[in-house]
Amino acid sequence: MRRNSLKQVLRSLRVAPLLALLILVAFVSPGAAGAQTVSFARFPAGPNPKSVAVGDFNRDGVPDLVAPNNIVPSGTVSVLLGNGDGTFQAPLSFAADSGPTSVAVGDFNGDGIQDLAVANFNSDNVSVLLGNGDGTFQAPLNFAAGLGPTSVAVGKFRGVGMPDDLAVANLASNDVSVLLGNGDGTFQAPLNFAAGTSPRSVAVGDFNSDGVQDLAVANRLSNNVSVLLGNGDGTFQVALNFAADTAAFVAVGKFRGVGMPDDLAVANEGSSFISVLLGNGDGTFQAERRFGADDVPESVAVGDFNSDGVQDLAVANFGTDDVSVLLGNGDGTFQAARQFLIGFSPRSVAVGKFRGVGMPDDLAVVTFFSTDVFVLLGNGDGTFVILVGLWRQHP
Numbered sequence: 001m002r003r004n005s006l007k008q009v010l011r012s013l014r015v016a017p018l019l020a021l022l023i024l025v026a027f028v029s030p031g032a033a034g035a036q037t038v039s040f041a042r043f044p045a046g047p048n049p050k051s052v053a054v055g056d057f058n059r060d061g062v063p064d065l066v067a068p069n070n071i072v073p074s075g076t077v078s079v080l081l082g083n084g085d086g087t088f089q090a091p092l093s094f095a096a097d098s099g100p101t102s103v104a105v106g107d108f109n110g111d112g113i114q115d116l117a118v119a120n121f122n123s124d125n126v127s128v129l130l131g132n133g134d135g136t137f138q139a140p141l142n143f144a145a146g147l148g149p150t151s152v153a154v155g156k157f158r159g160v161g162m163p164d165d166l167a168v169a170n171l172a173s174n175d176v177s178v179l180l181g182n183g184d185g186t187f188q189a190p191l192n193f194a195a196g197t198s199p200r201s202v203a204v205g206d207f208n209s210d211g212v213q214d215l216a217v218a219n220r221l222s223n224n225v226s227v228l229l230g231n232g233d234g235t236f237q238v239a240l241n242f243a244a245d246t247a248a249f250v251a252v253g254k255f256r257g258v259g260m261p262d263d264l265a266v267a268n269e270g271s272s273f274i275s276v277l278l279g280n281g282d283g284t285f286q287a288e289r290r291f292g293a294d295d296v297p298e299s300v301a302v303g304d305f306n307s308d309g310v311q312d313l314a315v316a317n318f319g320t321d322d323v324s325v326l327l328g329n330g331d332g333t334f335q336a337a338r339q340f341l342i343g344f345s346p347r348s349v350a351v352g353k354f355r356g357v358g359m360p361d362d363l364a365v366v367t368f369f370s371t372d373v374f375v376l377l378g379n380g381d382g383t384f385v386i387l388v389g390l391w392r393q394h395p
Contacts, residue, residue, distance in 0.1 A: 146170030
């Protein structure tokens with residue numbers, strides 16, 4: 001079947017929201033021995049989900065999902081509680097502020113219950129939703145950030161034992177806002193640190209191996225990643241910049257194994273590849289190494305998809321309706337990408353064990369042209385339960 005024809009079929013499958021829509025489809029891909037029929041799971045979220053994150057919001061030991069719905073004037077977040085078998089319950093909706101784009105999970109009032117922090121692009125702030133421990137959340141508390149917040153991450157920038165803090169990448173003000181937590185669910189006024197041009201994503205790591213958390217920021221228009229080394233008191237040093245083509249999203253991993261310095265994986269929105277920057281352990285990074293994904297990579301997540309103890313990558317490709325899976329070799333290099341077709345222009349991917357500890361890593365994906373969350377269940381060998389037979393490998 002031609003790719004365009006399949007895309008039309010996928011778009012035609014959008015129906016009224018159900019608790020879980022399981023579609024059984026059979027196709028023959030070029031070179032395949034025959035038709036392969038598998039489950040394709042999608043679960044309703046909310047209008048225009050922008051990203052997806054994983055937590056345990058009702059304290060049952062089962063991973064749940066949360067997706068910010070990028071709408072104005074009043075945005076929301078959708079929470080999907082997991083059933084423990086790879087399926088999810090109907091979404092619960094909670095208010096945020098205008099144009100939420102990114103969500104992170106932390107414990108902001110020290111009660112052992114997971115809370116949410118949501119970056120709101122249109123209202124230049126972060127909404128903090130304190131968890132009740134049963135999968136519901138309290139009304140949002142809003143705290144100022146910079147101009148056009150696009151990404152939020154949780155860290156402990158003042159050391160272990162201190163309250164959770166927030167880092168926010170601000171697209172319009174070309175900086176990162178750091179909001180230090182008071183430990184009661186409130187935050188101090190933002191401290192702003194310069195990044196590159198049009199920061200799109202922020203991630204937390206320890207890049208100079210001093211036990212203090214640092215920041216990595218993907219800068220879309222300056223084609224680089226800014227690394228801001230932490231001082232341990234909630235402040236950060238002047239950014240060091242490392243080239244990465246059309247950087248739109250950054251994730252932290254250890255692609256050379258435990259005990260090695262933190263590395264970076266970057267989704268390059270204006271290309272068809274990702275960049276991997278291997279850390280030197282002193283806050284600097286080697287030149288980017290490029291690995292093929294597919295067109296318009298929007299997001300990248302780190303997992304272990306073939307259960308070999310080596311970190312792998314999953315990439316949401318906006319331009320080609322699929323997710324790329326790149327298996328790691330353990331030396332900072334990756335195998336050729338396998339593509340798993342979803343449709344609807346994927347924009348964000350997250351990793352979780354939706355069937356419990358000991359099971360293979362799974363993926364959750366949100367897309368531009370759907371109000372659903374798509375769930376890909378891992379087989380433990382680097383493949384996923386989706387429209388198998390349509391995965392392909394780049395030459």
